[in-house]
Each structure stands twice: as structure tokens, then as C-alpha cells.
Amino acid sequence: MFQSLTRRQREALLRVGRVCLNVPFVVIIMLPLLYTLMMSVKPSNEIFTRFFPTTIDLISYRHVFTKTAIPRFILNSFIVASAVTLGQMITCSMAAFAFSFLEFRGRNFLFLCILATMMVPWEATIIANYLTVSSWGWRDTYHVLIIPYLCSAMGIFLLRQNYLTFAKELHEAAKLDGCNNWRFLLTIVVPLARPALGALGAYVFLNTWNQYFWPLLVTDSNRVRTVQIGISQLYDADSEQIGLMMAGVVVVIIPSLSIFVFMQKQLINGLMAGAVKG
């Protein structure tokens, strides 16, 4: 069909074709976010009357920060997500270190036990966990949002996979120099494993930030409630509320999107390790 064209002409044509193919898909994937953005800046008197806004009105954003508890929810989510991220980095590093550098009785059995946790969907244990933390009087606290997530099999696998690539001689040499295991982990393994730790961190922070089911069950007040619960409590009663709700969604998405934009590579690496669980 294009036999008469030169190679360069054909390549140029292909590029145009690819652009034409991609533009509609890109628009469709972006559409929900673009629509949310548009609704959030639409003046409230145009919400029910016009599809496209005539001017940009940022009042909804001011209301998000002055009239709602969203700032508090953002702070709560930051505290919880940072604590979970840091905690998982520590617990998973330690466990992965034991599984990749140390010899001990029951190593394979314990590794299997951790492998087995991937078979249990979190939703299947959520009722029992809810009853447990309720009986301890843990409801509506920060630690109830943090402690159950302080370790993950995915994190252990991701780091172990990484640690196994380090030479065993490194460990032997450090031992000969009188470096104990704790110092070896902290001063040699952790700095070497920074990319893997970054991947784990980006993935865990994002997942915790995006959590919904568990915080929904165990929080009752704005004091500890997290962002995803917060925005789902804004409702679309009237035109002013609609703008507010959409602005709230945009504000809460910004941190997620920033992690995606600035840590895309780490996030994707973490995701690929985490997808084994799904």
C-alpha cells in the first residue's frame, strides 16, 4: 500500500498514525481527573447550568482548607503513612537480612510461614482484626491504623531478593573485622539496598495513603480519620457542596500523583514485587 514511499516517509507516516491512535486513549484515561478538576474550579452558580465554566473560581479550594476537616485528615494520613513506611522498612529489612545472610534452624519453615500470608486476603481477616482491636480499646487511635501494617510479606520478599545479590564474602569479611550483624545491616546492607528500600517506601506510602476499608472500620472521629474517609464524607447536596467535594478530591490526589510523578520508577518496581499478592 505504501510501497511508493521512501523509508523515511513511511516512518513519518507511522508516527502520525501512532499519535492519532494514542490521543483518544490518553484523553479517555485522563477524563475522570480532568472532569473532577473542571468541576472543582467551576463557579457555584454555573454548576447546574453550564457544562464548561466561563471563569475559574478557586473558592472551593479555600473552603476545603477553611470549612472542612480535610487539613487535619491530610496531617493524619501523613503521620500514619510515614509511620507505616518507616516501620515496614525496618521490620522487612531485619527479616530479609535473617533470611538472606543468617543460618538457623527452621529457616525454611519460617520462610514458608511468611509465604503463606500472601494466600490470605486482608478482607478475609478484617472482621476478626476489628473485633480484636475493639476489645483492646484501640479504636479511634493512630496506632490502630499503624501497627497492623508494620510488616508485609511483599516487603520481605522485595528486600530479600535484593540482599541475595550481595556477595556473601561481604558478610564474612565484616565478621572477621569484628562487625556484628546489627551494625553490618545498618552500615553496609541498608546503604547498598537504597534503591530497593526506595521502591518499598514509595509503594507502601502510596498504599497507606490510599487505604479505605480499615480506617473506615476503626476510626470514629476527625481526630485520627484519614484522607480517603474524609473526602468520602463530603457529599453532593447542593452546588456549593459539589465544588467543595471535587476540590477535596483534587487536594487528596495531589500527594498520590506527586509520588507517582517523582518516584515513578521506584513505585513501579515496588508494584511489580507487590503484585504477586495482588
Add this chain to the structure above:
Amino acid sequence: MVRFSHKSLLRSGPRRRKKTLYEHIEPYLFLLPALLVFGIFLYYPFVKTVYLSLFLTDKFGQAKLFYGLQNYYDILFGKYSASFLNSLVVTVKFVVMVATGGLLIGLATSLMTVGKFPGRTFSTAIYAMPIAIASAAAAMSFRMILHPSIGLLNASLGTQRAWASDPVWALPIMALLTIWLVSGINFIFIGAGLRNIPEELYESASIDGAGYWRKFFHITLPCLSPTLFFQIIINIINAFQSFTQIRLITQGGPNEATNVIVYSIYLDAFRNFRFGSAAARSIILFLIILVITLIQFKMEKRSVHY
């Protein structure tokens, strides 16, 4: 500097220095935090869920009356079976739509970004982007898109439909939202699978004069089949666990048309306070996911894909 005087170098073979007590327990100390978290929040609640599923409970979830397998009987064949079996059917329909829809979008977007074109970096970023978006945030956004009077969907179709409360459309619409949510991970995995196909296969096919579609059906698809299989399993497991979007948009309605299994567990436990029956539902969910995972293991072991 090499220290030849060191004892452990001089002594060869298995006769090594005896380990101290601390050295024996040290590895377990490294594992302790992980095992504590898993023990308290995974193993214990799992056993407790099995236990609860054999009891009738009070409003606070205390096991009150031993009920044997009656909870399972009630939801599978007895008084709650109509609702539970409906949940299963709804979930399977939902899972099929999400798994295939997600896979097709992922395949299309990753194929479209293979060659060079202006805006390629931007396009790939956008296709991957849904991985970062919370299901709650996306659900709030879709609530607006589905709004009966001012929603984007009605505006672009020229209709006045209340999509979320339409008995026919509610479930496909929820599947559509979920496909949007999983499209990013499908794009990333299928894209990675595509890049792993050896370039030489395409080159030799070109020499034989094969066109795009011939190459697609004889090279791309067969080489990609393990990735696609893995991805479809991931989609199935993800879709089985959907909850947020159902709770925020349809609340399982209209008339239980979108009452997927996780949402039915939530209703049973936290609206009707039937923790025993909800635990039995959870165990059934666990068994379903277990079977799917085992199928995946089995198929992967066979590893004959073409």
C-alpha cells in the same frame, strides 16, 4: 590487610568455634518484629475467623452459641442463601468484566506505545497513572461523572439516566470504574512482557515478509501468553477484593445488583451484626482466592505456553 593469625581461618572444615547462646537466638531476634505483626494480625485473626464461623455471636462479636457448620449451611443452602448466591453471581460477573476489560486496555495501550512518536513519554505516564489513584478518590470522581442531571456521562450521551441506581447498568458501570483503576497495572505488566520478547523474532519474520497482524498473532500473542495469564489472575484477585467503589457509589444496590462478596461481608458484620455468618463468608472468599492462586502456581509450573 589479611589477618592470617585469625582462628577461624586456620581451623578448616566443620570444626568451627562453638556458637554462643546469643548467636543461636540472634536470627530469631531479627525475625521477631515481622513474626509478631503476622502472628497478631494475620495468623491469629485467621484462626479466629474460622472459629467465629462456627458460632452465633452477640452484637459485639462474642461467640455465644456453637453452631457447627450451620452458618455455612445458612448462606449456601439455607435462609441467607438467596442473598449470598446472588453475591457470588454478581461477583463472578463483575470479575469477568474487570479481568477481561483491564487486560484488553492494558494490551491495547502497551501495543500502542511500542514505536517512537512525539508525546510517547507523556502517554506512557498517563497510561500508568491510575496505579497511583485511590479507589475512594476515583469513586468520588465517578459519582460526579454518573450524576443524573449534571454528570459527564449523561451530558456526553444526551441521556438522563441515573446510572448508579439502574438495575441493568449499575454493575457494568462499577466494572468500568474498576477497569479504569486496574488499567495502569495492566499497562505496566503487559508493557514489560512486550519488551521481553526477543527482537530477532520480529526481524526474521519481517524478512519472511510477515505483516503487522501476522506478527501479532504468531509472535506477540504466543510470547506474551504467560504475562497475560499472570495478569488475568492478578485482575481476578483484585476484582474479588473490590469494596470501596461499591460502598461509595451503589451501596450494593439497586436491589443487591452490585452486592459483591466483600461488600456482603461488610453488611453482614457491620450492619446486621451477624459476625459468625460474616466470618463464614470470609472463609469462603479465602477458599476462592486460594483456589485461584493454586491454579496460577500449577499453570506457572507447567510453563509451556505456546
